[in-house]
Amino acid sequence: MSRYVLPVSVFGTVVGCAVLLKNHMTGGRCPSKATINGKTVVITGANTGIGKATARELAQRGGRIIMGCRDMEKCEAAAKEIRGKTLNHHVYACRLDLASLKSIREFAEKIKQEEQRVDVLINNAGVMRCPAWKTEDGFDMQFGVNHLGHFLLTNLLLDKLKESAPSRVINLASLAHLVGKIDFEDLNWEKKKFDTKRAYCQSKLANVLFTRELAKRLQGTGVTVNAVHPGIVATELGRHTGMHQSTFSSSILSPFFSMLVKSPELGAQPSVYLAVSEEMEGMTGRYYDVMTEKEPAPQALDEEAAHRLWEISSRLVGLEEEGQSAKVDPLAEG
Numbered sequence: 001m002s003r004y005v006l007p008v009s010v011f012g013t014v015v016g017c018a019v020l021l022k023n024h025m026t027g028g029r030c031p032s033k034a035t036i037n038g039k040t041v042v043i044t045g046a047n048t049g050i051g052k053a054t055a056r057e058l059a060q061r062g063g064r065i066i067m068g069c070r071d072m073e074k075c076e077a078a079a080k081e082i083r084g085k086t087l088n089h090h091v092y093a094c095r096l097d098l099a100s101l102k103s104i105r106e107f108a109e110k111i112k113q114e115e116q117r118v119d120v121l122i123n124n125a126g127v128m129r130c131p132a133w134k135t136e137d138g139f140d141m142q143f144g145v146n147h148l149g150h151f152l153l154t155n156l157l158l159d160k161l162k163e164s165a166p167s168r169v170i171n172l173a174s175l176a177h178l179v180g181k182i183d184f185e186d187l188n189w190e191k192k193k194f195d196t197k198r199a200y201c202q203s204k205l206a207n208v209l210f211t212r213e214l215a216k217r218l219q220g221t222g223v224t225v226n227a228v229h230p231g232i233v234a235t236e237l238g239r240h241t242g243m244h245q246s247t248f249s250s251s252i253l254s255p256f257f258s259m260l261v262k263s264p265e266l267g268a269q270p271s272v273y274l275a276v277s278e279e280m281e282g283m284t285g286r287y288y289d290v291m292t293e294k295e296p297a298p299q300a301l302d303e304e305a306a307h308r309l310w311e312i313s314s315r316l317v318g319l320e321e322e323g324q325s326a327k328v329d330p331l332a333e334g
């Protein structure tokens, strides 16, 4: 037997498994061909990655797209590129820093003043495994941006979403919620040693709990809300991880890794599916793994935790004193 047979067959098996795994994780394109002419989409973190690809596809489908980003140079450049590629001129860059409650309020106010409707809100922006950074208001960066920022933004836009009903809210969660745990005693990592992985998982579990509680509070309004794991996508999300920082990882491991993961265009398909597809009409409070509905982790089904997280989040972002966050309708509750 040639000495090359074993290494060649091992290599073949690895590549074969990689391709099968990639196909499994990819999930394909959104099956719906629906267009969204006359509809307005607000999408956060749309200057790169999944958000930019989602904005582009929804612009292609005729929507009026408001891209909420913290870096206006990158946002203007992305909006210009999307306008050029789709020939849809209704693609706008707008300043939104989810690490600042003030910026979120200014962004929401601008939308409320200037937009006649909001048909789709895609809470897409995210930060993963950054150092122990704090937001402008002193929250842990991952909890603050991924959960609290979107919690406030959504609540501030609810009246607009209700006026535009049927309308949809989409929360980009992650498979990472499976190992997430909400530490109600120390949401912002002030009492225990900071663990950046656990902080990301906590924030993504918060996205799923928020989705369920909001769906409950929006019953009967015509506004639906769902959470989605987009799959494993080649974006800048890993910018704070070792993978992006070491030369070995970026030059040797990265090309292999990219065989396994999908492009931002494919990574955007689940968000597009939830935003436009006919099958999603009336669906709410659900969790999607790419484009398939799945039951989330048991801790994401804990109604008491979802309610508690809502109450604490309202207080932290200052909605409680304004009485502005969505209430549970006692009639809809049954």
Ligand SMILES: NC(=O)c1ccc[n+]([C@@H]2O[C@H](COP(=O)([O-])OP(=O)(O)OC[C@H]3O[C@@H](n4cnc5c(N)ncnc54)[C@H](OP(=O)(O)O)[C@@H]3O)[C@@H](O)[C@H]2O)c1
Pocket: 044, 045, 046, 047, 048, 049, 050, 051, 068, 069, 070, 071, 074, 096, 097, 098, 099, 100, 123, 124, 125, 126, 127, 128, 145, 172, 173, 174, 175, 229, 230, 231, 232, 233, 234, 235, 236, 237, 238
């Ligand atoms: N990629 C994956 O495999 C994967 C898997 C599961 C879930 N997700 C989720 O998918 C979503 C999109 O991630 P991605 O993979 O496209 O990552 P990405 O390429 O890093 O894009 C993240 C976006 O969020 C923005 N952002 C970060 N902090 C912000 C802030 N304070 N205010 C406003 N915008 C901010 C970023 O803006 P800057 O460019 O200015 O930083 C960027 O536009 C995230 O919620 C992520 O958790 C991704």
